[in-house]
Amino acid sequence: MLEQRGRCDASCDFMLESDTSPIGLVTRRYPGIVILKPYNTCPQICVYCQRNWEIEQAMEPGALAPEAEIEGAINWIREHPAVSEVLVTGGDPLAMSTKKIGQILRRVAAIPHVDLIRIGSRTPVTMSMRISEDLVALLAGLREPGRREILLVTHVEHPCEVTPEMVAAVDRLRRAGIAVYNQLVYTFFVSRRFEAAALRRLLRRCGIDPYYTFIPKGKDETSAYRVPIARLLQEQKEEARLLPGTRRTDEAVLNVPGLGKNYLRARQHRDILSILPDGSRVYEFHPWEKNVVAQRTYVSVDVPVLDYLQRLALIGEDPADYASIWYYS
Numbered sequence: 350m351l352e353q354r355g356r357c358d359a360s361c362d363f364m365l366e367s368d369t370s371p372i373g374l375v376t377r378r379y380p381g382i383v384i385l386k387p388y389n390t391c392p393q394i395c396v397y398c399q400r401n402w403e404i405e406q407a408m409e410p411g412a413l414a415p416e417a418e419i420e421g422a423i424n425w426i427r428e429h430p431a432v433s434e435v436l437v438t439g440g441d442p443l444a445m446s447t448k449k450i451g452q453i454l455r456r457v458a459a460i461p462h463v464d465l466i467r468i469g470s471r472t473p474v475t476m477s478m479r480i481s482e483d484l485v486a487l488l489a490g491l492r493e494p495g496r497r498e499i500l501l502v503t504h505v506e507h508p509c510e511v512t513p514e515m516v517a518a519v520d521r522l523r524r525a526g527i528a529v530y531n532q533l534v535y536t537f538f539v540s541r542r543f544e545a546a547a548l549r550r551l552l553r554r555c556g557i558d559p560y561y562t563f564i565p566k567g568k569d570e571t572s573a574y575r576v577p578i579a580r581l582l583q584e585q586k587e588e589a590r591l592l593p594g595t596r597r598t599d600e601a602v603l604n605v606p607g608l609g610k611n612y613l614r615a616r617q618h619r620d621i622l623s624i625l626p627d628g629s630r631v632y633e634f635h636p637w638e639k640n641v642v643a644q645r646t647y648v649s650v651d652v653p654v655l656d657y658l659q660r661l662a663l664i665g666e667d668p669a670d671y672a673s674i675w676y677y678s
């Protein structure tokens with residue numbers, strides 16, 4: 350059983366990425382997909398970022414990995430034919446120059462067994478002009494329908510982040526045949542009733558597919574941002590479920606350190622071990638490959654539901670509007 354690591358003591362790697370890193374710059378949690386991290390910073394540093402233990406400053410000089418290390422990582426992917434999908438992320442890879450990201454993506458695309466390249470980037474939201482015609486042409490040039498696709502996963506947190514510039518950037522990508530998906534981190538500040546539902550509707554109008562909704566986890570520094578699992582389950586049932594199926598395409602997940610995504614709707618993938626005196630639920634999460642290969646479980650302490658309701662009251666919400674949360678906890 351893995352224990353929750355909430356503190357930066359021996360290692361700040363609270364997601365245990367080093368446990369699933371076969372070579373520098375590569376993380377592999379699933380047989381068919383790897384994460385490639387050539388650029389280790391971002392135009393912004395989100396407090397809840399699961400990789401911010403690796404990122405020291407926004408746009409930090411020297412964040413680009415040495416060429417030999419990038420080459421080694423790409424060679425490793427080339428030598429592993431089970432890998433069909435490469436997620437290029439970071440940091441934010443679109444903070445690199447178009448020339449540099451182009452050099453990396455072309456080498457990945459040239460690997461015969463890679464048939465999907467995914468780019469994780471928040472620049473469509475934070476710096477929409479980065480989605481320039483040059484960049485779009487580069488990405489579109491890597492597509493080979495029927496053979497290899499390229500798509501972009503972005504990170505819109507709230508309807509207020511959707512600007513005309515962002516809509517235009519997404520439209521440029523989609524006109525070039527590049528699908529755009531969204532990952533929402535379900536923080537306290539976006540967890541109020543119907544906010545995620547409003548975002549889903551707006552994203553769909555912009556041509557973005559809601560993809561994952563993540564429960565933030567782990568670190569003490571993020572405690573003010575965290576939401577109990579029960580609230581996300583309530584949101585999925587009582588708010589998302591009211592939307593047409595084409596708009597509630599996101600999957601509610603907890604990204605379990607060392608184990609990969611735990612689909613929260615799959616009740617059999619977790620147990621409640623106990624309830625602490627402060628009301629925190631202690632969950633044991635089971636790995637996605639349980640009963641396929643031997644794997645440890647992961648124990649995590651959730652946010653107390655009452656504490657969450659009291660925080661909502663402090664920002665003007667009526668806890669009575671959330672009373673059914675106890676049904677999900």
Ligand code: SF4
Pocket residue numbers: 391392393394395397398399400401439440441471504
């Ligand atoms: S935008 Fe994404 S990669 Fe950058 S700090 Fe935020 S969560 Fe991390």
